Amino acid sequence: MTAPPPSVEAFDLVIFGGTGDLALRKLLPAMFHRFLDGQIPPSSRIIGVAREALDDAGYRAQLRASLIKICDAAKLDQFLQQVFYRPLDARKDDGWDDFAALIASEAGHVRVFYLSTSPNLFVDICNRLGGYGLNQGKSRVVLEKPIGRDLESANRINDAVGKVFNESQTFRIDHYLGKETVQNLLVLRFGNALFEPLWNSAHIDHVQITVAETVGVGHRAGYYDHAGAMRDMVQNHLLQLLCMVAMEPPASLAPDAVRDEKLKVLNALQPIDDAHVGQFTVRGQYRAGVAEGASVPGYPDELGSASNTETFVALKAQIANWRWAGVPFYLRTGKRLPERVSEIVVAFKPVPHSIFDASSGTLTQNRLVLRLQPDEGVKLWLTIKHPGPGGLRLRTVPLDMSFAEAFGAQQPDAYERLLLDVVRGNPTLFMRRDEVEAAWRWADPILAGWANANEAPRPYAAGSWGPSAAVALIERDGRTWHDDSE
Numbered sequence: 001m002t003a004p005p006p007s008v009e010a011f012d013l014v015i016f017g018g019t020g021d022l023a024l025r026k027l028l029p030a031m032f033h034r035f036l037d038g039q040i041p042p043s044s045r046i047i048g049v050a051r052e053a054l055d056d057a058g059y060r061a062q063l064r065a066s067l068i069k070i071c072d073a074a075k076l077d078q079f080l081q082q083v084f085y086r087p088l089d090a091r092k093d094d095g096w097d098d099f100a101a102l103i104a105s106e107a108g109h110v111r112v113f114y115l116s117t118s119p120n121l122f123v124d125i126c127n128r129l130g131g132y133g134l135n136q137g138k139s140r141v142v143l144e145k146p147i148g149r150d151l152e153s154a155n156r157i158n159d160a161v162g163k164v165f166n167e168s169q170t171f172r173i174d175h176y177l178g179k180e181t182v183q184n185l186l187v188l189r190f191g192n193a194l195f196e197p198l199w200n201s202a203h204i205d206h207v208q209i210t211v212a213e214t215v216g217v218g219h220r221a222g223y224y225d226h227a228g229a230m231r232d233m234v235q236n237h238l239l240q241l242l243c244m245v246a247m248e249p250p251a252s253l254a255p256d257a258v259r260d261e262k263l264k265v266l267n268a269l270q271p272i273d274d275a276h277v278g279q280f281t282v283r284g285q286y287r288a289g290v291a292e293g294a295s296v297p298g299y300p301d302e303l304g305s306a307s308n309t310e311t312f313v314a315l316k317a318q319i320a321n322w323r324w325a326g327v328p329f330y331l332r333t334g335k336r337l338p339e340r341v342s343e344i345v346v347a348f349k350p351v352p353h354s355i356f357d358a359s360s361g362t363l364t365q366n367r368l369v370l371r372l373q374p375d376e377g378v379k380l381w382l383t384i385k386h387p388g389p390g391g392l393r394l395r396t397v398p399l400d401m402s403f404a405e406a407f408g409a410q411q412p413d414a415y416e417r418l419l420l421d422v423v424r425g426n427p428t429l430f431m432r433r434d435e436v437e438a439a440w441r442w443a444d445p446i447l448a449g450w451a452n453a454n455e456a457p458r459p460y461a462a463g464s465w466g467p468s469a470a471v472a473l474i475e476r477d478g479r480t481w482h483d484d485s486e
């Protein structure tokens, strides 16, 4: 039996960037799903804030158009009664008095200020929240990634935010940590006796982490061109996944117990400096091609100009500690790849000696595949005897647990879990300041190495698996990227 979702205190969720892509595509649908499950107390309010001159009715009409797909109009109308809008500019005082009065009208509510804006507005918004006396009672601020564009700018933001909100009020969100399979990794590793004894360099050959997307950057090109795949995906999502695979068992799920262990992994990442950036990393940029059956333009066409920004990264990371020395972690992410798939593959070492003769076929490594999306689930690839008389033939087949088949219901979106964790004040699945810093400390030399090399990213056709150098990166080591159809 699964427990019903735990209730939360009444809250105000203020979304800065309330008319933006993330708010409309993810945050508001997530809250609507929680509403449908009866988890949003009736006096709670969701307040969209942006520069557009809208009123409550105009904002609700905008939301209605996108949320009606989820549920019938009656339920949606009930939900929208709890949604409000205030036009505000982070850099001007107009409207802030009225906004402050609105927030003050529910003094007992938990206050969540979600900054779903460009990071260069974080400081202005926090200063105004502080200046207008809005950090009162149970107030929390949520910062979207990437926080800054390098260690220095991240420090500047964190210092300024820290003048208004203390660390325990600051929730640095990485929505990958809210994905079901990522949380399941904790349970799989630490709720089963089976894996942990094998979870080290004596038994694991290597780990692969792939986050592949079919979409291009589209209308996000303005933001994306200043970020690129390294800042948009690797510095945060992929490194957080790596931490969940590689961390030592925390003593409990207490927020700092988990985050202390992740930090140790980040601090143990071997730096990739100028001299090694060409050997251990590959950056690419998509060109025109075919994605999901349709012809699509290349990145420079979408952007409207040539650019040096990477839309693909593959790299080989190493963790210099006792558990992982000598075990490469191959990371790969990109836009306009052939399929949307995010997975972690743990490849075990081959058996020390084969008792089977060549006519039986080849022995393959055991692989544990955690599929984050789509089709969330876990597969353990095992070697078995192919059934049938006459000879002994080896086959590799998966023990396959699809969450959809096992549990029926559609998996909740990561934001559903994480937004309510903020209301509850539980930061376990959020990044602590020192984690963000350690991640930048590792990413910065790679970014600097690329800048110093001054080479354009390698082109790849949309709909392909990135530049051929990404295949060479792993094949040089006698390994291949995992193909789930094998």
Ligand code: BG6
Binding pocket: 175, 213, 232, 342
């Ligand atoms: C976001 C990135 O953090 O994650 C996007 O900014 C990316 O560029 C997205 O598309 C991927 O998230 P998901 O949950 O769709 O895999």
